[in-house]
Amino acid sequence: DAGVIQSPRHEVTEMGQEVTLRCKPISGHDYLFWYRQTMMRGLELLIYFNNNVPIDDSGMPEDRFSAKMPNASFSTLKIQPSEPRDSAVYFCASSLLGAMETQYFGPGTRLLVL
Amino acid sequence: AQSVAQPEDQVNVAEGNPLTVKCTYSVSGNPYLFWYVQYPNRGLQFLLKYITGDNLVKGSYGFEAEFNKSQTSFHLKKPSALVSDSALYFCAVRDESGGYQKVTFGTGTKLQVIP
Numbered sequence: 603d604a605g606v607i608q609s610p611r612h613e614v615t616e617m618g619q620e621v622t623l624r625c626k627p628i629s630g631h632d633y634l635f636w637y638r639q640t641m642m643r644g645l646e647l648l649i650y651f652n653n654n655v656p657i658d659d660s661g662m663p664e665d666r667f668s669a670k671m672p673n674a675s676f677s678t679l680k681i682q683p684s685e686p687r688d689s690a691v692y693f694c695a696s697s698l699l700g701a702m703e704t705q706y707f708g709p710g711t712r713l714l715v716l
Numbered sequence: 717a718q719s720v721a722q723p724e725d726q727v728n729v730a731e732g733n734p735l736t737v738k739c740t741y742s743v744s745g746n747p748y749l750f751w752y753v754q755y756p757n758r759g760l761q762f763l764l765k766y767i768t769g770d771n772l773v774k775g776s777y778g779f780e781a782e783f784n785k786s787q788t789s790f791h792l793k794k795p796s797a798l799v800s801d802s803a804l805y806f807c808a809v810r811d812e813s814g815g816y817q818k819v820t821f822g823t824g825t826k827l828q829v830i831p
Contacts, residue, residue, distance in 0.1 A: 606759070635818075645760075645806065645821040658818060693759055704750075705819070707759030 606708035608694050614714045620682040623711045626675055627696030635705060636669055636679050637693040645693075651677065684715045718743045718811040722822035729797045730830050737792040737825045739807030749790040750808040750819065751781055760806060766790060777801070797829045 607626040615621055627634045636648040649659040654671045662669070666685070671677040681688055691712050695705040719742045729735045741747055748767055752760040764775025771783045781792045792805060807822040 644823040647818050647820075650818060695759075704762040704765065705752075705760075707752075707761070709757075709759050 606694055606696055606706050608692075608708035608711050610711060611709060612712045612714075614716065615684055616716050617685055618683045619715075620680065621684045621688075621713060621715075623679040623692050623694075623713070625677045625679070625694030625708060627677070627694070628706055629675065631696035631698050631706070633697045633699070633703075634671060634677050635695040635697075636677070637695065637707075638690045639693060639710070640690045648679070681713075684713075686715045689713055689715050718747075718809055718820050720807050720809045720820055720822040722805075722807055722825045724825050725823075726826040726828060728828045728830060731799055732796050735792075735794050735797045735801070735827065735829070737805050737807075737827060739790045739792065739822060740788050741790060741807070741809040742788065743809060743811040745811050747790075748810040748819075749781075749783060751775065751779070751790075751792050752806045752808065752821075754804040754806065754824070756803075763792070763805075797827075799829045799831050802827055802829045 609624045633652055635650040637645050638648055639645045648661045649669045650657055651671045667681055669679045691710045693707050693710045695707045697703045697705045721740045723738055750765045751763040753763050754760045763779050764773050766773045766783045774780045779794050781790055783790050804824045804826050806824050808819045810819045
């Protein structure tokens with residue numbers, strides 16, 4: 603298995619632009635998580651899905667952030683419009699049965715908003 | 717609410733010496749506890765977990781962790797550190813009684829193994 607796949611690996615954009623991050627979870631995993639990592643705030647859970655349904659989006663910082671999971675093998679995290687404070691590394695993770703189980707993390711997308 | 721604390725931002729240890737990375741937690745029910753490691757420019761990788769059973773949990777790369785319920789701790793240990801163990805280590809917890817599936821991560825401890 604290729605593991606969790608994220609794209610792009612790096613993204614540089616200008617303030618106000620739309621940014622879309624993509625994730626392909628491990629096949630057969632029921633849960634998908636989006637995290638944001640910054641030096642100041644550490645690793646924060648933004649949202650998670652179970653069987654493609656968003657379960658908890660309380661970590662999404664603002665309405666500028668949205669996430670979708672149209673099918674079991676694909677999820678997106680969109681920021682529109684982007685701001686410099688959104689600069690961070692965004693990780694996608696998946697797991698088989700939820701929080702009791704190991705989460706498998708993707709390599710992350712390093713986002714820089716100028 | 718569940719929480720986890722890693723009191724040390726950085727731990728330095730000489731190669732070959734034993735290492736300990738500390739973690740304490742707070743939950744209302746029984747805890748599920750995890751350790752993950754992050755190498756530079758990589759995602760987090762699972763090391764070990766405690767769900768139930770023996771208090772001493774063995775994991776990947778020779779790491780182990782001891783669950784101590786009375787001290788609400790789950791310290792990560794290794795008998796002999798390697799330079800390649802240098803990385804960022806995260807402790808994480810989930811409350812068994814919680815209705816949510818989300819895990820709370822600590823702020824991370826940078827481990828530096830000195831040759």
